Amino acid sequence: MRASTVPQLPFDWPRALKDAGMVAGVVVLLAIALLGFRIQDTSGGPPLAYRFDDVVAVALIAFLGRLGIAALRAQRAVPVLVGALVFAIALTAALVLGADEQQLFFRSTGLNGTIALAAWILSARAAWLVWHAASETSAELREARMDRLSAQVQRWSGWVGPLLLGLAVALPFLPWIDRRLLDIATLVATYIMLGWGLNIVVGLAGLLDLGYVAFYAVGAYSYALLALHFDLGFWLCLPFAGIMAAFAGILLGFPVLRLRGDYLAIVTLGFGEIVRIILLNWYKFTNGPDGLSGIPRPTFFGLPMVRDAPEGGHSFHSFFGLEYAPIDRVIFLYYLAIALALVTNLFTLRIRKLPIGRAWEALREDETACRSLGVHPRNTKLTAFAIGAMFGGFGGSFFATRQGFISPESFTFLESAIILAIVVLGGMGSQIGVVLAAILLIGLPEVFRDLNQYRMLAFGVAMVVIMTWRPRGLLAHREPTVRLGHGPPEERHEGPHA
Amino acid sequence: MTVLRVTDLHAAYGPIKALHGIDLEVTEGEIVTLIGANGAGKSTLLMTICGNPRATRGRVDFLGEDITRLPAHEIVHRGVAQAPEGRRLFSFMSVVENLKMGAVSADPRHFDEDLERVFTLYPILRERREQRGGTLSGGEQQMLAIARALMGRPKLLLLDEPSLGLAPLLVKQIFGVIREINARDRVTVFLVEQNAHHALRIAHRGYVMANGRIVLSGSGKELLANAEVRRAYLEGGR
Ligand SMILES: Nc1ncnc2c1ncn2[C@@H]1O[C@H](COP(=O)(O)OP(=O)(O)OP(=O)(O)O)[C@@H](O)[C@H]1O
Ligand SMILES: [Mg+2]
Numbered sequence: 074m075r076a077s078t079v080p081q082l083p084f085d086w087p088r089a090l091k092d093a094g095m096v097a098g099v100v101v102l103l104a105i106a107l108l109g110f111r112i113q114d115t116s117g118g119p120p121l122a123y124r125f126d127d128v129v130a131v132a133l134i135a136f137l138g139r140l141g142i143a144a145l146r147a148q149r150a151v152p153v154l155v156g157a158l159v160f161a162i163a164l165t166a167a168l169v170l171g172a173d174e175q176q177l178f179f180r181s182t183g184l185n186g187t188i189a190l191a192a193w194i195l196s197a198r199a200a201w202l203v204w205h206a207a208s209e210t211s212a213e214l215r216e217a218r219m220d221r222l223s224a225q226v227q228r229w230s231g232w233v234g235p236l237l238l239g240l241a242v243a244l245p246f247l248p249w250i251d252r253r254l255l256d257i258a259t260l261v262a263t264y265i266m267l268g269w270g271l272n273i274v275v276g277l278a279g280l281l282d283l284g285y286v287a288f289y290a291v292g293a294y295s296y297a298l299l300a301l302h303f304d305l306g307f308w309l310c311l312p313f314a315g316i317m318a319a320f321a322g323i324l325l326g327f328p329v330l331r332l333r334g335d336y337l338a339i340v341t342l343g344f345g346e347i348v349r350i351i352l353l354n355w356y357k358f359t360n361g362p363d364g365l366s367g368i369p370r371p372t373f374f375g376l377p378m379v380r381d382a383p384e385g386g387h388s389f390h391s392f393f394g395l396e397y398a399p400i401d402r403v404i405f406l407y408y409l410a411i412a413l414a415l416v417t418n419l420f421t422l423r424i425r426k427l428p429i430g431r432a433w434e435a436l437r438e439d440e441t442a443c444r445s446l447g448v449h450p451r452n453t454k455l456t457a458f459a460i461g462a463m464f465g466g467f468g469g470s471f472f473a474t475r476q477g478f479i480s481p482e483s484f485t486f487l488e489s490a491i492i493l494a495i496v497v498l499g500g501m502g503s504q505i506g507v508v509l510a511a512i513l514l515i516g517l518p519e520v521f522r523d524l525n526q527y528r529m530l531a532f533g534v535a536m537v538v539i540m541t542w543r544p545r546g547l548l549a550h551r552e553p554t555v556r557l558g559h560g561p562p563e564e565r566h567e568g569p570h571a
Numbered sequence: 572m573t574v575l576r577v578t579d580l581h582a583a584y585g586p587i588k589a590l591h592g593i594d595l596e597v598t599e600g601e602i603v604t605l606i607g608a609n610g611a612g613k614s615t616l617l618m619t620i621c622g623n624p625r626a627t628r629g630r631v632d633f634l635g636e637d638i639t640r641l642p643a644h645e646i647v648h649r650g651v652a653q654a655p656e657g658r659r660l661f662s663f664m665s666v667v668e669n670l671k672m673g674a675v676s677a678d679p680r681h682f683d684e685d686l687e688r689v690f691t692l693y694p695i696l697r698e699r700r701e702q703r704g705g706t707l708s709g710g711e712q713q714m715l716a717i718a719r720a721l722m723g724r725p726k727l728l729l730l731d732e733p734s735l736g737l738a739p740l741l742v743k744q745i746f747g748v749i750r751e752i753n754a755r756d757r758v759t760v761f762l763v764e765q766n767a768h769h770a771l772r773i774a775h776r777g778y779v780m781a782n783g784r785i786v787l788s789g790s791g792k793e794l795l796a797n798a799e800v801r802r803a804y805l806e807g808g809r
């Protein structure tokens with residue numbers, strides 16, 4: 074933030090070049106193995122294709138990127154900004170306009186896209202430095218203003234919450250809502266719920282969990298397997314799925330929660346992958362990559378949402394004497410997602426005021442102090458982990474019942490990353506921030522699905538912009554959870570959070 | 572009755588040995604002061620009593636029970652509270668929330684009563700109860716650290732340099748309160764201080780520490796009069 078106060082050091086060209094060269098060398102070694110050879114499935118031709126042009130391209134990009142980062146570190150932001158921006162725009166434009174893949178750097182859109190995103194990030198970072206150097210005070214003012222806004226939002230949460238809830242409840246009946254929008258809203262509600270669940274672990278307890286999707290998967294598979302093998306209904310399976318996921322959380326948490334920060338993150342990331350690989354390979358139990366299908370749909374307290382009532386029973390519509398409409402099931406699923414999310418939120422709001430919730434937050438701040446006050450660190454973290462996992466499990470069951478089909482493909486690391494992005498972007502620990510971030514990250518890309526290639530691009534750019542604009546998350550602010558009478562309000566100026 | 576007995580206690584940070592066989596005793600109802608130069612190992616001693624870092628040799632008994640191998644949080648539940656060096660408040664939490672964290676090891680039914688008690692000791696905390704720990708002034712933070720330690724209804728209170736960085740008037744006030752806690756609430760106090768003059772004046776007994784060893788002990792008065800102590804800790808340093 075203090076870009077302008079850092080003196081301009083002379084830029085050490087030889088060192089930067091040597092450094093970039095070394096990075097490029099390492100990249101070449103890696104890329105020869107990863108990119109250099111392609112196994113071809115064309116019959117007749119040679120089984121391997123050599124693509125050393127890709128290797129050269131990737132090395133060149135690594136070289137330039139490394140040089141750019143070195144220049145940024147030395148406060149040479151403007152040339153980097155120009156270079157990276159030109160590069161990013163050119164590559165993006167080429168991608169979007171559907172240039173012939175052969176003419177771009179790589180033969181894979183994914184790779185090209187990744188490179189473009191990296192260029193965007195670099196340019197955003199450079200832009201940030203330029204901007205902050207130019208108007209440091211205004212940046213600080215802006216931060217303060219946003220902080221005040223966050224505090225205000227928290228203060229308003231008394232009625233912002235109910236207002237949002239009312240809006241959510243009324244949503245299916247708004248005139249311009251169609252099935253597609255409702256589906257998107259359901260998806261957003263699911264992610265809000267998952268975000269709130271993960272917020273307990275990451276936002277409140279401060280444990281960086283990169284494998285949250287594991288619990289989501291455990292919940293989904295628990296529900297699917299219970300429902301398929303034992304013919305149990307959604308409502309009976311839901312608590313089971315939650316318990317199974319919580320159990321998985323304890324299983325993982327017990328050995329690893331003594332790890333801190335980065336180490337914990339890496340282990341949880343590994344756990345997420347392990348769960349996915351087990352699901353993929355335990356064919357007898359999980360049906361492997363083929364997944365499980367025919368998962369029963371949820372019922373309205375035992376009344377199925379189907380056109381024709383089952384024999385000797387009622388369907389939802391026949392019971393209430395309504396005309397069957399297919400959209401009703403979508404609406405029902407939507408309300409179900411909202412209800413589950415609401416439960417998660419109420420639970421979190423409540424537990425924050427209980428000793429255990431306070432202990433989570435205290436633990437995040439200072440573990441040593443907590444221990445010397447009599448908090449049992451491992452058990453406290455374990456409860457956060459288990460409870461967060463439980464909500465992940467609920468989310469998973471809902472996902473399974475909504476899709477009717479699950480396979481390990483739905484539970485990749487990307488899913489964990491998205492949920493984590495929602496929490497971090499929203500401002501760790503902020504409940505309304507999660508809603509905002511979920512709408513931004515899940516809702517908008519879905520709504521603009523027609524834009525096709527632009528979509529992921531917009532996602533990336535939006536994320537970069539938000540993180541540059543407000544690195545601590547949109548609505549990072551913490552209100553005390555205890556109030557005694559009407560004490561004088563906080564008068565002191567709030568310093569920025571750490 | 573002996574509240575705390577430390578016998579031949581050794582502790583180390585990796586290869587660095589910080590304590591080389593400490594012996595001391597604190598009896599019920601006493602204020603005992605520990606003074607010593609920077610880096611003598613005073614804070615290490617307090618923290619080793621609380622179980623973090625672990626003692627490499629020797630033992631610590633609290634009310635007749637060997638607590639050397641107990642985990643830190645168990646030791647707190649036995650009735651040992653610490654206001655550690657550097658205060659270690661929860662800076663994003665309000666004053667009341669900090670106090671609630673201090674009451675983790677106490678019976679929740681006592682909370683209101685205990686809160687009233689510390690607010691009476693430190694009326695400024697009552698005024699500031701909604702304010703964040705991190706935005707309190709240094710003196711207020713120190714008061715909060717002591718108040719937080721008191722919320723657990725400790726039998727033994729360990730204080731690490733409570734007067735650090737405070738104005739003379741506040742130092743006086745802090746020591747006044749320590750005396751009050753000791754006299755009225757019968758809390759045994761083990762106090763680490765640089766401010767030897769004040770600390771020895773309110774202490775029943777004192778120990779002097781150097782290079783990880785106890786080098787001198789006696790009543791507060793004796794130590795105040797001791798030529799060596801005067802030369803090393805009192806003269807010019809008041
Ligand atoms: N976490 C640590 N890791 C390594 N060495 C440490 C650590 N903490 C303290 N030490 C060392 O142990 C010795 C004793 O430190 P300690 O903090 O107990 O001193 P002290 O008497 O409390 O000093 P002061 O009056 O300055 O607070 C010092 O030499 C210090 O450098
Ligand atoms: Mg010390």
